[in-house]
Amino acid sequence: MDYPTLTVVKALLELHQLAPRKRFGQNFLIDANVARKSLELAEIRKEDTVVEIGPGLGALSQLLLMEGCQVYAIEMDSGFHRYLKEEVQPIYPEHFHLKHGDAMDTPLAEVKTKDGLFKIVANLPYAISTPWLDAVLSGPLPSRMVLMLQKEAAARFIGTSDSGNFGPISIFLNSAYEVDTVHKVSANCFYPKPEVRSALLSIKTKDRPILFTKEIKDGIRQIFRQRRKQISSIIPKIDAAELFFPWLEQLIASGLKPNIRPEAIQIEYWQKLAKN
Numbered sequence: 310m311d312y313p314t315l316t317v318v319k320a321l322l323e324l325h326q327l328a329p330r331k332r333f334g335q336n337f338l339i340d341a342n343v344a345r346k347s348l349e350l351a352e353i354r355k356e357d358t359v360v361e362i363g364p365g366l367g368a369l370s371q372l373l374l375m376e377g378c379q380v381y382a383i384e385m386d387s388g389f390h391r392y393l394k395e396e397v398q399p400i401y402p403e404h405f406h407l408k409h410g411d412a413m414d415t416p417l418a419e420v421k422t423k424d425g426l427f428k429i430v431a432n433l434p435y436a437i438s439t440p441w442l443d444a445v446l447s448g449p450l451p452s453r454m455v456l457m458l459q460k461e462a463a464a465r466f467i468g469t470s471d472s473g474n475f476g477p478i479s480i481f482l483n484s485a486y487e488v489d490t491v492h493k494v495s496a497n498c499f500y501p502k503p504e505v506r507s508a509l510l511s512i513k514t515k516d517r518p519i520l521f522t523k524e525i526k527d528g529i530r531q532i533f534r535q536r537r538k539q540i541s542s543i544i545p546k547i548d549a550a551e552l553f554f555p556w557l558e559q560l561i562a563s564g565l566k567p568n569i570r571p572e573a574i575q576i577e578y579w580q581k582l583a584k585n
Contacts, residue, residue, distance in 0.1 A: 310375060312341035313368050315500050321366055325396075327388045329365075329501060334434030335386070337365055338457065340498035343509065344369055350490065350511035351430050351455040353378060358427040360420050360451065362412045362441070363434050365389050367397040373430065374401045381427075383408045383418040413437055416444040425452040425514060432457040435505065439478050442466070446481045448520060453513045454486070460506035463491055467510070470575045477530045480579045485518035519583045524549050529579065532571050540574065541567035556582050 313321065318337055322328060329335035338344055347369065353359070355377035364370045364382045366389065373380050374397075382405070384390040390409040398405045408418055412434075420427055429451045433441065438458050445451070458466070467488050468474030489511040496502040521529070531547040532540070540560070544553045560578055561567055 310371050312344055312372070313339065313366065315339045318366065318500050325388075325392050327366075327392060330386065333363070333386055334436050335363070335365060335389075336432075336499040336501060336503045338369065338432050338498060339500050340494075343492075343494055343498050344372060346492065347430050347455045347457070347509065348372060348376065350509070351428050351453050353428070353430070358420060358422055360418050360427060360429045360431070362416075362418070362429075362431040364393060364407075365432075367393050369430065369432065370397060370405065371400075374404050377404075379404050379406070381406045381408075381418040381420040383410055383412050383415055385409075385411050412441055413444065416441055417449075422449065424449045427451050429454040429456070431455075435459040435462065435503070438462045439465070443478060443481060443526070446485055446520065447523075450485060450514055450518060450520075453489075453511070455509065455511045457494065458508055458510055459503075460493065460508040463508040463510045467491065471573050475572050476533050476536075477526065480529060480576055481521060481526065482512070483576055484580050484583065485515060485520060486512040487515055488512050519580050521583045524552060525582050528553055529582070536572045537570060539568040540571055543571070553582070 318339055329337065353373065353376050358379045359373050361370055361380055361382040364384055370380055370382055384393060393407055398407055408415060433456055439462060464474045465476060465478055466482050468476065468479040492509040494507040494509055528547050528549050532543050535543045541557065544550055544557050547553065559581060
């Protein structure tokens with residue numbers, strides 16, 4: 310399959326009476342080199358199980374399918390779901406598992422596997438990238454993820470303490486994954502051109518990934534909503550504060566000052582919350 314060019318994408322949209330919708334964050338990748346780079350970074354092999362979010366016209370899906378992958382895809386737009394069901398699924402009936410629905414309700418597209426036995430390769434709708442990734446980090450964990458993101462979102466995902474981008478999602482992601490590489494992607498690689506800058510983020514699971522419970526994650530989010538305040542003044546006011554008081558005592562015992570701000574606390578200290 311030749312990866313669809315801008316001309317081909319426009320022709321397909323017109324032929325099937327489809328149109329990209331801004332509210333769904335539909336910007337179709339039209340650069341074959343970037344698409345193939347995604348597969349390369351994900352180290353795609355024959356018979357890999359791969360989850361894809363928002364496949365659209367199925368260009369990336371078909372690259373994965375041609376490699377012999379089992380692809381589990383979820384598409385929210387009813388028009389594109391119909392197109393995929395009629396035009397792509399019949400070509401790969403045993404390998405293309407297509408679901409119509411919201412990726413926030415089904416973040417792993419109903420893939421049936423365990424930790425480390427599948428991968429995610431996706432050009433994510435930028436509006437859902439952070440909450441979707443947060444849901445994925447509840448497990449089971451993919452061994453690798455290659456994600457097309459808004460550049461600012463990628464910066465938050467891999468942010469470090471005092472970087473200006475550090476927050477809850479930085480803690481959750483970097484406790485479970487290692488950053489492999491980040492590639493800038495031009496707006497010219499998409500149709501329609503997005504109004505934001507994009508980046509291709511490649512990450513792989515750590516040997517011993519650290520996950521957080523829902524209560525701890527909720528508490529960390531509440532803490533970062535007051536990121537400019539002192540940690541000792543924030544904790545008494547959050548829900549489930551009793552889970553955080555022993556942690557605060559550990560911070561102070563290790564030499565951190567009680568007036569430190571959340572964004573200045575290094576990730577290894579936050580990870581102690583998962584180990585308690």
